[in-house]
Amino acid sequence: MTQWTDPSTLDRMPLERGEADLDGAWRGALVLRVDPEGRIAAADGIPEPLAAPGRRRPSDILLGRARDHVWFARPVDRIVGESIGWRQAAAADQDVLASAVALGRWHGSAPACERCGAATMTHQAGASRRCTHCGELAFARTDPCIIIAITDPDDRLLLAHNVAWEASRVSIVAGFIEAGESAEQACFREAQEEVGITLDSVRYISSQPWPLPRSLMLGFVGRTVDSRITVDGDEIATGAFYTREELVAAVESDEVVLPQRASIARSLIEQWLSGR
Ligand SMILES: [Zn+2]
Incomplete structure (x- = not known):
């Protein structure tokens, strides 16, 4: 890991x-x-x-x-x-x-105060910013995202291609957690929205900071009992379930390109590849 x-x-x-x-x-x-x-x-x-x-x-x-x-x-x-x-x-x-x-x-x-709009100054050596008018303190925010490795009853892994990516790049499903939503609920919703998959269960694995722009990736694994995929067409162009042998062959023939090694997406894919 x-x-x-x-x-x-x-x-x-x-x-x-x-x-x-x-x-x-x-x-x-x-x-x-x-x-x-x-x-x-x-x-x-x-x-x-x-x-x-x-x-x-x-x-x-x-x-x-x-x-x-x-x-x-x-x-x-x-x-x-x-x-x-x-x-x-x-x-x-x-x-x-x-x-x-x-x-x-x-x-x-973050140069302006969220409460009154006046200028803010670096405070506590950069741990926060303080408003020069009303004194309101502001702290750096982190936006939580979920990222989930979805497998079907045959233990095949779902990989999808985002419309914004280069031709053969694929990854697992990911998305921002919406206001008032839990991380697990975001997993169920994103799977439904992006690839039309109803998840049976989700389980948290680990997280990774992703400061561009200001995210925290929360990594999950999830299972579905139904392997039919319906991509949304807006964000996800294609998606498919792969066996381990199919994925290894697709990577070796350059048919697919996996996420970079330093990413939690790659870590979750490697974890599935190793059978854990
Ligand atoms: Zn203020």
Whole structure:
């Protein structure tokens, strides 16, 4: 299983966000520059943090402690030179980079107070934003999504092709949880809406942060007693159930392309392939 089911490699230092402690944290800290697209400054394909230069800027965001360093994110308008996405980093760096991308993008996109519309300022070293007029505090939001590996009575796996994807790419069913809905209810609804499948049961497996834009993927497995598929045509173009042998052959012949290795979609597919 991938690293996101283990404890985070980032200690988020909840008790050290007070301003008095920050000057101490700043000394020897590393600063990641993040642009509005969630790209991180890099050199030779490796994240390139600045050693805490000069004075801390009010917009610098405390991420926490990882690999014997304190890390900050610094939102910048654009990165001059090479940059990488958080998923391209080594697994050991992905927790701190995912937080840098999630918080960096949120601070860049939440300049106004949701209550009164006045300007907000970085607060608690970036753990929140505070309204300059009414004092309202705002915290970064995470949008939960479900992603579900659906199998039929013959233990075949359902893979679907999204209309927005390149020709042969397939994955398992996924979608946002709607307001007032549980994660399990979203699984039943998405299966019905996207592929016309009535699920018999669902079971939670694990989750993965996905900070572009600001999602948390909640991974499930589910079973259906009826293998008939009716795709919605809007989001899903085609769908089919595969045996393990059929899927291995389809991948080897390039008939289908599976989700990238760092994704929870791929992890759930591999789990089914291995017979677990
Ligand atoms: Zn306000």
